[in-house]
Amino acid sequence: MDYVTAGESHGPFLTAIISGFPANVPLDQATLLNQLRQRQVGYGRGGRMKIETDQVQVTSGVRFGKTLGSPIGLLLANKDYQNWQHVMSIWNEADQNTPENRKRTITKPRPGHADLVGGLKYQHLTDLRNVLERASARETAMRVAVGNLCQQFLANFGIQISGIVTAIGQAELDNKTLAHVSRAQSATDFTTAVILPVQASNVRTVDETAAQQMLTVIDQAQAAKTTLGGKIRVIVQGLPAGLGSYVDAQQKLDARLSQSLMSINAIKGVSFGDGFTLGTTNGRATLDLITYKQGQYQRLSNHQGGLEGGMTNGAPLLIDLVMKPIPTQPTGSPTIDVQTKEPAQATVERSDTTAVPAASVIAEAMTAITIMQAFCDMFGADDLTRIKRNYQAYLDEIND
Numbered sequence: 001m002d003y004v005t006a007g008e009s010h011g012p013f014l015t016a017i018i019s020g021f022p023a024n025v026p027l028d029q030a031t032l033l034n035q036l037r038q039r040q041v042g043y044g045r046g047g048r049m050k051i052e053t054d055q056v057q058v059t060s061g062v063r064f065g066k067t068l069g070s071p072i073g074l075l076l077a078n079k080d081y082q083n084w085q086h087v088m089s090i091w092n093e094a095d096q097n098t099p100e101n102r103k104r105t106i107t108k109p110r111p112g113h114a115d116l117v118g119g120l121k122y123q124h125l126t127d128l129r130n131v132l133e134r135a136s137a138r139e140t141a142m143r144v145a146v147g148n149l150c151q152q153f154l155a156n157f158g159i160q161i162s163g164i165v166t167a168i169g170q171a172e173l174d175n176k177t178l179a180h181v182s183r184a185q186s187a188t189d190f191t192t193a194v195i196l197p198v199q200a201s202n203v204r205t206v207d208e209t210a211a212q213q214m215l216t217v218i219d220q221a222q223a224a225k226t227t228l229g230g231k232i233r234v235i236v237q238g239l240p241a242g243l244g245s246y247v248d249a250q251q252k253l254d255a256r257l258s259q260s261l262m263s264i265n266a267i268k269g270v271s272f273g274d275g276f277t278l279g280t281t282n283g284r285a286t287l288d289l290i291t292y293k294q295g296q297y298q299r300l301s302n303h304q305g306g307l308e309g310g311m312t313n314g315a316p317l318l319i320d321l322v323m324k325p326i327p328t329q330p331t332g333s334p335t336i337d338v339q340t341k342e343p344a345q346a347t348v349e350r351s352d353t354t355a356v357p358a359a360s361v362i363a364e365a366m367t368a369i370t371i372m373q374a375f376c377d378m379f380g381a382d383d384l385t386r387i388k389r390n391y392q393a394y395l396d397e398i399n400d
């Protein structure tokens with residue numbers, strides 16, 4: 001299974017083509033649309049999210065609610081395109097010289113964005129909009145759609161992925177709450193508790209008090225005309241041991257997950273299990289000791305985050321991400337105009353105060369894509385029933 005997306009932030013559509021998605025997988029449209037909505041509604045988003053109501057259309061590869069095994073086409077209209085038709089004109093060269101377009105031409109690169117280096121690399125210095133339109137995180141709407149189809153596939157095997165906000169700026173979940181959501185004493189404890197964010201808060205965290213603090217720091221940042229980043233924990237429950245491999249660098253699942261999660265805009269770090277604290281702990285305290293109970297190998301702890309040697313070990317995956325603060329500052333930031341080479345203020349368009357809640361949804365999607373790829377590598381990718389048979393045979397073999 002693989003996919004490609006296309007689309008500019010203010011262009012007419014985002015599109016995706018997914019190839020190699022197995023046949024006969026039931027898909028639910030409401031689940032797909034709800035996941036897209038989750039990406040949009042996070043507290044701290046700017047004006048753009050008031051314009052859009054992301055509604056993805058499935059254009060191929062699905063019939064009567066089930067996949068056909070043929071490429072799945074997805075189409076998502078940017079409502080904001082109505083306001084940008086001339087600026088984003090696809091064929092009409094004359095549109096380049098309208099006063100409206102001249103006003104929207106960008107020559108003052110924003111630090112923290114792809115603007116400057118993208119302009120140098122692709123020869124777009126006369127209008128950096130040619131860079132930022134694709135570098136924008138708008139494209140992640142389509143990745144969430146692709147990822148949700150993967151989540152729906154994985155649900156057939158009891159695999160559940162939760163992306164939870166653990167910090168926004170200084171407002172952080174306390175250690176006890178963090179431990180509660182992810183560091184139970186044995187691997188089996190995890191499978192009983194499905195982790196869901198507190199829905200009402202719109203910050204996708206798991207604790208009401210922390211949610212209130214997060215809302216407050218977002219309001220404070222907005223009032224102070226600055227922006228915030230934060231942290232996210234992704235938890236994957238219900239995994240079999242053995243996804244990924246130790247035999248080739250490219251097959252290592254921790255490496256593949258890192259690549260896919262780091263590809264989310266503004267994510268600056270990924271760690272697994274106890275992560276960076278492993279570097280300051282002694283070895284004995286970090287081992288997840290092995291037991292054998294009721295015909296299954298189990299672990300007494302989960303310091304490694306469910307991965308050993310590039311493979312899942314049957315414990316839940318625990319992945320932490322850090323997101324930098326939104327780079328565009330409401331008051332602008334000093335830069336250099338690439339036409340005049342003179343100091344200038346970077347271009348400011350409307351912007352989010354924070355997008356950590358949205359990124360937690362995108363993180364679920366990227367994790368689902370990578371896990372599904374590893375799953376299909378191992379159990380096949382043609383037909384759901386056959387994949388289920390292969391999966392069951394493997395479980396019977398390793399659990400005997």
Ligand SMILES: Cc1cc2nc3c(=O)[nH]c(=O)nc-3n(C[C@H](O)[C@H](O)[C@H](O)COP(=O)(O)O)c2cc1C
Nearest residue numbers: 112113114135137265266326327328351352355358
């Ligand atoms: C969901 C989401 C929304 C974002 N919204 C904005 C925004 O409104 N303004 C902004 O400056 N950056 C925003 N970003 C971050 C930029 O896209 C990102 O920092 C930029 O493309 C540079 O990429 P890098 O930070 O990965 O190096 C957002 C990121 C995500 C994931």
Ligand SMILES: C=C(O[C@@H]1CC(C(=O)O)=C[C@@H](OP(=O)(O)O)[C@H]1O)C(=O)O
Nearest residue numbers: 048049135136137138141265349350351
């Ligand atoms: C459009 C989305 O996020 C955008 C990501 C983004 C950026 O620079 O990454 C900048 C903003 O775009 P605009 O300039 O149109 O307001 C965000 O709104 C989205 O998440 O769907």
